[in-house]
Amino acid sequence: MDIAFVAAQFLNGLAIAMILILIASGLTLLLGVLGILNFAHGGFYMLGAFMMFSLGQWGLGGMWFWVGLITIPLALALVAAVVEICLLRPLYHRERLYTLLLTFGLAMVFDDLALLIWGRDFKTVPVPELLSGAVSIGNYGFPLHFIFIIVVGPVVCALLWYLLYRTPFGKLIRAASTDTEMLGALGVNVNLVFTGVFALSAALAGLAGLLVAPIRSIVPGMGLEIFIESFIVVVIGGMGSLGGAIIGALLIGQIKAFGILALPNFAMIFIYLVLLAVLIVKPRGLFGEKTV
Amino acid sequence: MLNVEKLNTYYGQSHILFDVALTVGQGEVVSLLGRNGAGKTTSLRSIMGLTPPRSGTVSFEGKPLQGEKPNNICRKGIAFVPEDRRIFSRLTVHENLEIGAIRERRNGPWSIKRVYELFPRLNERRHNLGHQLSGGEQQMLTIGRALMGNPSLILLDEPSEGLAPVIVTTVGDVIRTVRDEGISILLVEQNSSFACRLSDRAYLIDDGRIRFHGTIDELEQNSELKQKYLAV
Numbered sequence A: 001m002d003i004a005f006v007a008a009q010f011l012n013g014l015a016i017a018m019i020l021i022l023i024a025s026g027l028t029l030l031l032g033v034l035g036i037l038n039f040a041h042g043g044f045y046m047l048g049a050f051m052m053f054s055l056g057q058w059g060l061g062g063m064w065f066w067v068g069l070i071t072i073p074l075a076l077a078l079v080a081a082v083v084e085i086c087l088l089r090p091l092y093h094r095e096r097l098y099t100l101l102l103t104f105g106l107a108m109v110f111d112d113l114a115l116l117i118w119g120r121d122f123k124t125v126p127v128p129e130l131l132s133g134a135v136s137i138g139n140y141g142f143p144l145h146f147i148f149i150i151v152v153g154p155v156v157c158a159l160l161w162y163l164l165y166r167t168p169f170g171k172l173i174r175a176a177s178t179d180t181e182m183l184g185a186l187g188v189n190v191n192l193v194f195t196g197v198f199a200l201s202a203a204l205a206g207l208a209g210l211l212v213a214p215i216r217s218i219v220p221g222m223g224l225e226i227f228i229e230s231f232i233v234v235v236i237g238g239m240g241s242l243g244g245a246i247i248g249a250l251l252i253g254q255i256k257a258f259g260i261l262a263l264p265n266f267a268m269i270f271i272y273l274v275l276l277a278v279l280i281v282k283p284r285g286l287f288g289e290k291t292v
Numbered sequence B: 001m002l003n004v005e006k007l008n009t010y011y012g013q014s015h016i017l018f019d020v021a022l023t024v025g026q027g028e029v030v031s032l033l034g035r036n037g038a039g040k041t042t043s044l045r046s047i048m049g050l051t052p053p054r055s056g057t058v059s060f061e062g063k064p065l066q067g068e069k070p071n072n073i074c075r076k077g078i079a080f081v082p083e084d085r086r087i088f089s090r091l092t093v094h095e096n097l098e099i100g101a102i103r104e105r106r107n108g109p110w111s112i113k114r115v116y117e118l119f120p121r122l123n124e125r126r127h128n129l130g131h132q133l134s135g136g137e138q139q140m141l142t143i144g145r146a147l148m149g150n151p152s153l154i155l156l157d158e159p160s161e162g163l164a165p166v167i168v169t170t171v172g173d174v175i176r177t178v179r180d181e182g183i184s185i186l187l188v189e190q191n192s193s194f195a196c197r198l199s200d201r202a203y204l205i206d207d208g209r210i211r212f213h214g215t216i217d218e219l220e221q222n223s224e225l226k227q228k229y230l231a232v
């Protein structure tokens, strides 16, 4: 194992981490602000990837990837807003179990919808032309598309930070994560904040899905898979903690990248071991209190 | 300006308020006094729409409030200052005040600058997070946050509870300042001597029922009443 190989593998882990950050940050925001575990969260990731597949088919004069990069997150934000307003909102004043059941059902509906529209076969998407090269690291070629993902991750994190800590909407999100009832009593329509957070989380998950579309096979069921991984990230980081989700994703990314070398088919075992270790030492996760 | 009639409020199956009625006039400070568990907080929560009453009417400036959501009730000009303060712990003092005005469409004299003039201590702590504040600072902040919405009526739940005497004096001064601006106050207290010094009229509540209503003088002269319904 030479140093260049280790470096390439490290970058690999970083790319995996960026995808997990995009998904886990939305999941943890939903937990922290709305207080719901959204089983359907991975569905937006899957839809993002499938929508990118369709855009790739249409071509759009070679611009399909870049068009999708902007429009897919927006489209999914809109879908999510409708879902939140029509399906989730009526359940907030009921027991939490109803919301859980609903999002669980939604996850299945999303999968079936994808089956219906795109069929059962694996789909693949070409790497966009601009990102199809590779940079050499020693003797290894590291795909440019991975570099792109590694760049997009921190950019999105910075934007998210700006949104949360420098805008009025971010202030409302942080306030809602500690006390929604009081926020309402101060004149804020908390429902709108919830809709905004739900739409935001879906856009982030969709972004992750469209980013990985060119580098993996696209199937219904990929949503559940990523949901489990990103939920582990959230639990390790501490539910509701954005910083925790980022640290957790970076950790899991590296464990996946290097774990695959040790046990090619059982890399998930290392993830579960880390999860177990963290929960034994810090049962509420690394940054386990309700924070955003 | 506030008119409450025959309010009946429940938590689940348990009937808490029985035909509660009270009024607060323009620019008046009215006390709602009673022992722990008498139903004071529940009365304020019912008015604010946080625990909607099952029956009865609440009207404010002539318009009915029942059925409205708390955020709409706030926008009509009623501010709620909860007894447990409920500062947003992950927001700074300054941000907490901004939240108080974030949906403000009402014009009025209150601004962050004026709140800082009223509570210089908050200005010193403006960059501190909510959970770093002392109890007294939290009480100032929750009052300041309510003022930021330029309310015409403030529902103040036990503002003197758990505070050092010097802070209680400050809070009393602030209540007078606010009243002198023409803002009405419904002051909930167990501490009747504190409340009586500030109020024009008082209600006594016990077991979810209004037991007495009158001027402060009438209450002061009736020691039997105070003995029976207040912890003196």
Ligand SMILES: Nc1ncnc2c1ncn2[C@@H]1O[C@H](COP(=O)(O)OP(=O)(O)O)[C@@H](O)[C@H]1O
Pocket: B011, B014, B016, B034, B035, B036, B037, B038, B039, B040, B041, B042, B043
């Ligand atoms: N969330 C709740 N659920 C059930 N009962 C409650 C709740 N809050 C208060 N109560 C009950 O309602 C009664 C009145 O409470 P409260 O209005 O808080 O009294 P006060 O503010 O005068 O101390 C008490 O008997 C209390 O136990």
Ligand SMILES: [Mg+2]
Pocket: B040, B041, B042, B083
């Ligand atoms: Mg109380």
